[in-house]
Amino acid sequence: MTDSPIKEFEVNSNPEWTIKENHSHSINPFLHGALGPTKFESSFDELEILSGKVPEDLSGVYVRNGPNARFESKGLHHWFDGDGMLHSLTFRNGKAAYRNRWTRTKHFNMESESQKALWPGYAMARPDPEAPQGGGTDFTLKDASNTDVVWHNGALVTTFYQSGVPCRVNPVTLETEGQETFNSQLPSQMSAHNKVDDATGEMMFFDYSMEAPYMTYGVASKEGVLKNFVEIPLPGPRLPHDMAISENYSILMDLPFYWNEAQLKRGQHSLQFHNDVPARFAVIPRHGSAEDIQWFEATPCYIYHVINAYEEGDNLIMDGCRMADPYIQRKPGDTMIDRMLAVGTWEDAKLYRWTFNLKTGETQEEQLDDTNIEFPMMNADKYHGKKHRYAYATIMPDDRPINFSGVYKYDYETGEKQMYHFPEGTCASETPFAPADNALAEDDGYLVCFLSNGITGESEAQVFDARDLTQGPVCRLRIPCRVPVGFHSCWVNGDKAFG
Numbered sequence: 246m247t248d249s250p251i252k253e254f255e256v257n258s259n260p261e262w263t264i265k266e267n268h269s270h271s272i273n274p275f276l277h278g279a280l281g282p283t284k285f286e287s288s289f290d291e292l293e294i295l296s297g298k299v300p301e302d303l304s305g306v307y308v309r310n311g312p313n314a315r316f317e318s319k320g321l322h323h324w325f326d327g328d329g330m331l332h333s334l335t336f337r338n339g340k341a342a343y344r345n346r347w348t349r350t351k352h353f354n355m356e357s358e359s360q361k362a363l364w365p366g367y368a369m370a371r372p373d374p375e376a377p378q379g380g381g382t383d384f385t386l387k388d389a390s391n392t393d394v395v396w397h398n399g400a401l402v403t404t405f406y407q408s409g410v411p412c413r414v415n416p417v418t419l420e421t422e423g424q425e426t427f428n429s430q431l432p433s434q435m436s437a438h439n440k441v442d443d444a445t446g447e448m449m450f451f452d453y454s455m456e457a458p459y460m461t462y463g464v465a466s467k468e469g470v471l472k473n474f475v476e477i478p479l480p481g482p483r484l485p486h487d488m489a490i491s492e493n494y495s496i497l498m499d500l501p502f503y504w505n506e507a508q509l510k511r512g513q514h515s516l517q518f519h520n521d522v523p524a525r526f527a528v529i530p531r532h533g534s535a536e537d538i539q540w541f542e543a544t545p546c547y548i549y550h551v552i553n554a555y556e557e558g559d560n561l562i563m564d565g566c567r568m569a570d571p572y573i574q575r576k577p578g579d580t581m582i583d584r585m586l587a588v589g590t591w592e593d594a595k596l597y598r599w600t601f602n603l604k605t606g607e608t609q610e611e612q613l614d615d616t617n618i619e620f621p622m623m624n625a626d627k628y629h630g631k632k633h634r635y636a637y638a639t640i641m642p643d644d645r646p647i648n649f650s651g652v653y654k655y656d657y658e659t660g661e662k663q664m665y666h667f668p669e670g671t672c673a674s675e676t677p678f679a680p681a682d683n684a685l686a687e688d689d690g691y692l693v694c695f696l697s698n699g700i701t702g703e704s705e706a707q708v709f710d711a712r713d714l715t716q717g718p719v720c721r722l723r724i725p726c727r728v729p730v731g732f733h734s735c736w737v738n739g740d741k742a743f744g
């Protein structure tokens with residue numbers, strides 16, 4: 246067991262990190278409690294079991310990415326600004342281990358040299374002319390690689406929500422191997438949510454920018470060779486967050502949640518939901534060109550995350566979490582911190598299905614359930630891009646921002662759902678599906694997550710039997726250090742991770 250501080254400061258008692266402006270929050274909520282960063286990189290080889298037992302047929306690694314600030318920000322700190330840190334749970338032979346490591350991105354290493362923050366954050370009103378070129382849609386932010394993590398070409402690949410250069414990380418040691426540029430063939434950057442087809446090993450990805458081309462789409466082979474790269478024609482800069490793949494197609498999004506164009510010309514970034522503009526979806530054959538794109542329209546909405554897509558006859562079906570109106574109304578007395586916290590409120594995200602008819606060009610759409618859910622997952626190991634029966638997600642309460650308050654399962658065949666709610670005061674993490682060794686059914690496996698208590702600072706890991714979430718965790722493991730709440734995660738099967 247090791248527990249080695251990388252830098253000697255205690256974030257939660259640093260008075261410089263207390264917000265001094267006159268508003269209702271005495272401290273910055275992104276630096277304290279369950280969201281507050283940890284200063285430690287730790288490894289615990291065998292976790293203590295609090296209840297149940299570690300399933301003998303669970304072999305692999307759960308890896309979760311998230312922001313974890315190292316230096317005092319240049320201005321008001323936002324959660325999204327933190328340096329990417331991976332937290333892993335390794336399951337093998339009925340035992341579980343924990344590890345966390347910062348990802349050594351190019352910008353992490355530059356700040357290590359200067360020992361201070363070099364880039365302005367998400368909440369800053371304008372770019373800092375003294376900052377080096379960064380990442381993001383206009384290259385002004387630190388590329389923190391803090392958002393998603395997937396398995397591709399023999400390594401974990403970490404990504405950044407506003408686009409950046411991905412990093413390759415060892416799944417067992419969490420050591421950064423370097424940037425993933427597809428042998429210098431990656432033309433620019435990559436958004437957070439790429440998609441890996443486990444059947445072919447290919448990675449499909451997109452990038453978006455404030456400058457033309459506003460969106461690009463690419464395919465990298467199982468061996469990390471760039472095989473396709475296409476400019477997607479858009480009428481202006483957009484803010485897409487996710488994409489979808491089926492066995493033969495990729496789906497990219499032009500959603501009506503983007504900047505006020507007149508203000509943008511004056512350099513002001515004011516997001517608006519254009520509820521009179523349809524949502525548009527670009528369906529492109531996986532290895533197709535811009536001329537092959539078929540556009541579909543649907544009622545206005547915003548989509549953070551897709552569950553899956555698949556083909557059925559002439560139809561291309563996409564399941565996801567849909568927000569009817571993503572704009573966060575400003576209430577009287579709202580402070581900057583209130584506004585920043587509200588960004589993490591998914592008070593209107595519902596399970597939804599879009600059916601695109603490739604023959605007629607028509608779209609059918611349907612809300613399937615009324616529970617607020619987000620960070621959706623499915624059995625990606627066997628069913629990514631193919632017809633799936635089950636979806637899993639985290640439950641999002643509508644009265645509090647940034648809280649993963651329960652786990653959720655939906656059966657598309659019966660319409661039944663299962664839910665389990667975590668104890669009050671705790672916050673979980675995204676729960677990818679982990680197939681059981683020698684699984685016999687789509688839901689024969691487990692859901693794995695962290696559970697963080699922002700008041701006591703205690704953290705644990707929980708494992709659910711995916712066939713029955715209502716019985717609660719089949720195993721709870723004590724993690725001897727604090728695990729801050731984070732963003733996206735993945736499950737890497739043992740045959741890949743321990744290979």
Ligand SMILES: [Fe+2]
Pocket residue numbers: 437438486549550733
């Ligand atoms: Fe996301």
